[in-house]
Amino acid sequence: MAEKAPEASLQLDSSLLGMQTIAAGLDVPWEICWGPDDRIWFTEQNGSISRLDPTTGEKKLLLRIPEVWRHRSAGLLGMAVGKLIDNQVYVFVDFTHRHDSVITSRLVRYRLDGDTLVEARLLLEIPGNTGHNGSRVVLSPGGLLYWATGDAANLANAQNRASLNGKILRLHTDGSIPADNPDPQSPVWAMGFRNMQGLTFSATGRLYASEHGDATDDEINLLLPAGNYGWPLVEGFTHTDKEKQVQPAGSMPPLKAWTPTIAPAGMEYYGSDLIPEWTNSLLLGTLKDQSLRVLQLDARGEQISTEQVFLEKALGRIRDICVSPQGEVFLATSNRDWNPAPGFPKPQDDRIIRLAPDQRRAATVYSATAPGDPTTAQATTAQANPNPETIYNQYCASCHKPDGRGLPGSFPALKASPLVNGDPQALIHLLLKGKKQMPAFEFLSNQELSAIGSFIRSSWGNNQTAITEPTIQLSRNK
Known part of the structure; x- marks a missing residue:
C-alpha cells in the first residue's frame, strides 16, 4: 500500500516537511513522549495514559487514573517514560x-506489565490549585527525575525555600533526595518560577524550561543548580528600578522573554540532522500564539541565536512536542481544553501530527512567519500610533475573546459589561492594578491604555466615550 500523501507541507530554507495526522479525536493530550518501545506515549487531561504506534496509528489504553481531578488546567499533566536499571x-x-x-x-510512579501500568507508588505530593500547577516531568541522561512545579497561584511560594511550589525538584526515581542536591535534605534544585509548561534536556545534558509570565515576560530559561529565576520579584530581564532593588541575590536572567506573551507550552530539544535547519534548537509549542517556534541555540547551548515561527493559527493551540530517535517531530494540539482559541476545536481535534521530510508538495504549504523581538516589557511602547484592536488582541483577547464575550465561569464578558459601560475611572483602575486572575497593565504606556480602554468601551455594542491619556495619567498620579 502506498504511503499516504501529506495533508500539508512545511517549507523550510531547503527542506520540505510533510504533515500527517496520526491520531485524532483525543481529549487534550497534555504530554507526548517517545518511549523505549518506539511508541509515542501520551497523557490525556481526563486521566488516561496511552501509547500509539506512529506507523499504524494503533492506540492502546494502558491506564485510566480515577484519582485525577480535572478542572480548567488541572488534571493529568506531565509524564516521563524510561527503562531503569532493572530493565x-x-x-x-x-x-x-x-x-x-x-x-x-x-x-x-508506575511499572509497565504487558499492556497495563501497575504498582502505583506515590513519590511526592504538594499543594495544588485550579491552575499554576506547572506540569512537566523529565528523566535526565543520568536517570534522575526532574519535576517542574508551579506556584499554585500563590506568589509567595516561588521564593519560599520551605515550599516545593514554584520550583524545579530533583529526585531519585524512588522518590529519595540525591545527596548532591544544593541542599541534600531538600528536593529543590532551582527556584523562582511561576508556571512552567516545558522542560527538556539537550544532547549535552543542559536543562531548559519554558514558563508562563503574567501580563508580560514569558520566558525560556537555562536551568542551573541552586539558580533563582526571580518570580515574582523579577519578570523576564531586570529592566525596572524596582526589580533592580528587590531581585534575589544571584538571580538568573532568561535566555529569552516575550512581551506580549505567547503562552509557551511543551518544548523539546532537537539534535537530529534529519531536518538540518532545526539541528541544535529548541522546538516550542505555544497556546495563546498558536504556533510552533524554533529557537536556534549557539554551539554552547547558552544563548538563543535566532527564532522562527511556523504554523501560526493553523493548528490552534499546540500543547506538546516530541522527537523520535530518527528525528521526526510530533505535535499535540490542545483545542478541547478549557480555553480554546476562536474557531476551534475542529472536528478532528485534538490531534497528534507528524512532521518529517517529504518531497511530495501538498496543496497547502506553510512557511515561516517573521517573529517580533519583544524582549522587554516596554517593547510595544515604541509604536507611534498603536492600533487599538491589535493591542487588545495582544493583551486581552486570549481571556476575554476577540468578540468580547469572555469565557463563562472564568473570564467575564466585556460586551454589555456594567464595568466597561460605567464610570471610566473604575475600568482605568482595573487596567492599571489588576484584580485576582487579571494582571496589572500599568507597564503599558498611557497611549496604549487609552487605545485598549477606548476600544473596549466602543466595541461589541458598547457605546461609551473614549478614555483619554490625561485621564489615565491622573489615575496613575493618584
Missing part, C-alpha cells in the same frame, strides 16, 4: 487530585 519500563506522572476542598499535585 523494567517505568512511568512517572504528575496529576491533580482533590479531596474535599484540598487540591494537591501528585508525582506517582
Whole structure:
C-alpha cells in the first residue's frame, strides 16, 4: 500500500516537511513522549495514559487514573517514560487530585506489565490549585527525575525555600533526595518560577524550561543548580528600578522573554540532522500564539541565536512536542481544553501530527512567519500610533475573546459589561492594578491604555466615550 500523501507541507530554507495526522479525536493530550518501545506515549487531561504506534496509528489504553481531578488546567499533566536499571519500563506522572476542598499535585510512579501500568507508588505530593500547577516531568541522561512545579497561584511560594511550589525538584526515581542536591535534605534544585509548561534536556545534558509570565515576560530559561529565576520579584530581564532593588541575590536572567506573551507550552530539544535547519534548537509549542517556534541555540547551548515561527493559527493551540530517535517531530494540539482559541476545536481535534521530510508538495504549504523581538516589557511602547484592536488582541483577547464575550465561569464578558459601560475611572483602575486572575497593565504606556480602554468601551455594542491619556495619567498620579 502506498504511503499516504501529506495533508500539508512545511517549507523550510531547503527542506520540505510533510504533515500527517496520526491520531485524532483525543481529549487534550497534555504530554507526548517517545518511549523505549518506539511508541509515542501520551497523557490525556481526563486521566488516561496511552501509547500509539506512529506507523499504524494503533492506540492502546494502558491506564485510566480515577484519582485525577480535572478542572480548567488541572488534571493529568506531565509524564516521563524510561527503562531503569532493572530493565523494567517505568512511568512517572504528575496529576491533580482533590479531596474535599484540598487540591494537591501528585508525582506517582508506575511499572509497565504487558499492556497495563501497575504498582502505583506515590513519590511526592504538594499543594495544588485550579491552575499554576506547572506540569512537566523529565528523566535526565543520568536517570534522575526532574519535576517542574508551579506556584499554585500563590506568589509567595516561588521564593519560599520551605515550599516545593514554584520550583524545579530533583529526585531519585524512588522518590529519595540525591545527596548532591544544593541542599541534600531538600528536593529543590532551582527556584523562582511561576508556571512552567516545558522542560527538556539537550544532547549535552543542559536543562531548559519554558514558563508562563503574567501580563508580560514569558520566558525560556537555562536551568542551573541552586539558580533563582526571580518570580515574582523579577519578570523576564531586570529592566525596572524596582526589580533592580528587590531581585534575589544571584538571580538568573532568561535566555529569552516575550512581551506580549505567547503562552509557551511543551518544548523539546532537537539534535537530529534529519531536518538540518532545526539541528541544535529548541522546538516550542505555544497556546495563546498558536504556533510552533524554533529557537536556534549557539554551539554552547547558552544563548538563543535566532527564532522562527511556523504554523501560526493553523493548528490552534499546540500543547506538546516530541522527537523520535530518527528525528521526526510530533505535535499535540490542545483545542478541547478549557480555553480554546476562536474557531476551534475542529472536528478532528485534538490531534497528534507528524512532521518529517517529504518531497511530495501538498496543496497547502506553510512557511515561516517573521517573529517580533519583544524582549522587554516596554517593547510595544515604541509604536507611534498603536492600533487599538491589535493591542487588545495582544493583551486581552486570549481571556476575554476577540468578540468580547469572555469565557463563562472564568473570564467575564466585556460586551454589555456594567464595568466597561460605567464610570471610566473604575475600568482605568482595573487596567492599571489588576484584580485576582487579571494582571496589572500599568507597564503599558498611557497611549496604549487609552487605545485598549477606548476600544473596549466602543466595541461589541458598547457605546461609551473614549478614555483619554490625561485621564489615565491622573489615575496613575493618584
